[in-house]
Amino acid sequence: MNKISNYQYSFTVVLDLEGYKLEDLEKLKLSLDKQWIKNFNLIVLEKNKETFEHYNEIIENEKNDYIIFLKEYEYIENSFFYEVLKAINTQEYDLIYTNEDFIKNNQFIDVRYKSNISKQLIYSFNYIGKSLILKTSFLKKIKGFEAYNSTESLFYDLVLKAIESTTNIHFIDSVLFHQNLDLKKNHNSENNLVLENMINRTKIDVEIKEGLVANSYHLKYLIKNKPLISIIIPFKDQGKLLQTCLNSIINLSSYENFEIIGISNNSKEKETFRQMEIFEQKDSRIKFIEYNVPFNYSHINNYAVKNYSKGEHIVFLNNDIEIISSDWIEALLQYSQQEEIGCVGAKLLYPNNTIQHCGIKVGGENVAQHFLAHLKIENTGYEYRESLVQNVTAVTAACMMIKKTLLEEIDYFDENLTVAYNDVDLCLKAIRKGKTNVFTPYCTAYHYESISRGSDKNGEKLKRLLQEQAILKKNNKEILEKEDLYITDNIFNQMQVQIHDIKNKSILKKIRIYSKPIREKIKKLFKGCK
Incomplete structure (x- = not known):
């Protein structure tokens, strides 16, 4: 804590609550009230214009160092700003993103573990989502958000623009964002349009195809010159x-x-x-x-x-x-x-x-x-x-x-x-x-x-x-000596759960499953556990 407080950064949290009042969103309100470090301002959007226009207006006028955009169905971990400050205290990143989990009927149902930037994966599937912390000056540099109706597509486009513009991106391998699916409304995805706009910006020779699984894409690049x-x-x-x-x-x-x-x-x-x-x-x-x-x-x-x-x-x-x-x-x-x-x-x-x-x-x-x-x-x-x-x-x-x-x-x-x-x-x-x-x-x-x-x-x-x-x-x-760039230990362990049909996921908190003998032992011990 002392090391971090030696250099303070300021944050703005933008709340887009879709008609809800903050007082009615108990988890969101508590997550803000109980932050370990309270160096942030709140802006609650009033819905009198398109979301992207609101966001861009805030970016244009914002003086704080970093911006976080939260919807009514999201809330953040109590250690959120502490973890973010730890990261930017070592380097002023343009974009930071984290893992996130999902809650339904007050029950945890899933977690999305992510990894470092995989350009080919983000073209195939929007694995990063909107669990983002964005540097204000960088947002101004890339001219903020484009016009999309879908929240997912709004942030997908922003992430792609960021990847095109900077390598100064950092991934925090912790669950710092939470989504309450009971409050989340489904909007028609415009991700195909997002990819089309990316192709127009980058001038790559590629055709967009549907991927092998739902909500995924296959960018099919033109073969040049038919080489031997x-x-x-x-x-x-x-x-x-x-x-x-x-x-x-x-x-x-x-x-x-x-x-x-x-x-x-x-x-x-x-x-x-x-x-x-x-x-x-x-x-x-x-x-x-x-x-x-x-x-x-x-x-x-x-x-x-x-x-x-x-x-x-x-x-x-x-x-x-x-x-x-x-x-x-x-x-x-x-x-x-x-x-x-x-x-x-x-x-x-x-x-x-x-x-x-x-x-x-x-x-x-x-x-x-x-x-x-x-x-x-x-x-x-x-x-x-x-x-x-x-x-x-x-x-x-x-x-x-x-x-x-x-x-x-x-x-x-x-x-x-x-x-x-x-x-x-x-x-x-x-x-x-x-x-x-x-x-x-x-x-x-x-x-x-x-x-x-x-x-x-x-x-x-x-x-x-x-x-x-x-x-x-x-x-x-x-x-x-470093962790794999793209398959983190968290991702790898989740893969082993599915491959070996391990019912008791809590075992992963105790054992890192790297080797086949260990995986086989766990499979025998825990197959059929409730």
Whole structure:
């Protein structure tokens, strides 16, 4: 408290109460009365003009440092201004946002845990909402609010304008806003119009499509110049797997300008060489090379890219992948072609129709964790993350696209990582170059994981796995010491509740669920708890 009070900031709370009196809104009134720090003024709107006009008039005349806009159905945590002051005492952020929860019939029903700014996710789904603290001078700079009837769309547009104008944005991973759904009126969303206006402002070549889940969107970027794509597939024998993989690419792919470079690493079976010959004759875009060195995933892929690839973009693809979406290359390429984006990953399913990969959480006990692994595809994960394009810290190279020029710039895969963590390391190198990585659910495939190599969970393979984990930690110490940018511990734990059908959520207050053994133990202990 003393540290914070050394530098005071002033706040204005704007109350838009839709005909209610503050005295009638007990929770809102109490939340303001019981603030630990009371350095704010109140403005109660009188409804004699459009909401956005009221807001902009206040912004134009406001002298206080920060503004918070509250509706009649909202109230704030007693520690609200204390937590906000803690943040801006370290840096004067232009925009701050927090987690929020929802109450109905005086009962808590849900919480929306958020994460740092994910540009691709906010284009897909308005995950930030209106739990905002806004710097007054910044609001004046971006000219405040645009004309929308829907409160959600009013603030969605504001957030998008903010992201376009500043990176000085901060997320407080605490529940500081509460919504009383009994008082909330539903308005027709204008989010499609919000996105159209964003596209007009930013001049991006994109088409707005409906997303895979309700109230979500898919921004489909125009593919530029139809570049050549080099698909790199290392393998050792397993001719049937290779056949399935190659047939799925040839028979399904709607994008035709690609080459496939298959790298045989110490294959011995006659059937494998027969399949190689058949496919080379079947399609001139396919060629095979033999590179019979001790297995090193990183070295083999680097060798193929450096010596044989001609494409502008590289797809690293496991031989145990079966493509099931026809526009899978376009789905990856529309992001890979963007300068700011590094690695792009796919939605991968196990043969039993559970999720294998939707992105990787980095940091924590296990260093790198597939955060939605084992979710049944007929179920929905937390906040529909398996169905939304979003920024992620890392993606698997079982199916990954990256610009060849960027791959060269970040010096390819680290060849000290012979089997594990090489993809995570590559993604983190891209981040250190100022890029962001992306997961897209519009590239979908089956992944018959590790059939070629077997498991890494025992003996010499486990020893090697731990050694390579140590290399990853050494290479990326600064990033790994921090919480994942996009999948916070709160979000990850909620995902595990849904994946493993844990009824007693209070267990999460006691245990951080990072590793599979812990998750399995909790599943057995608490399945069926009331």
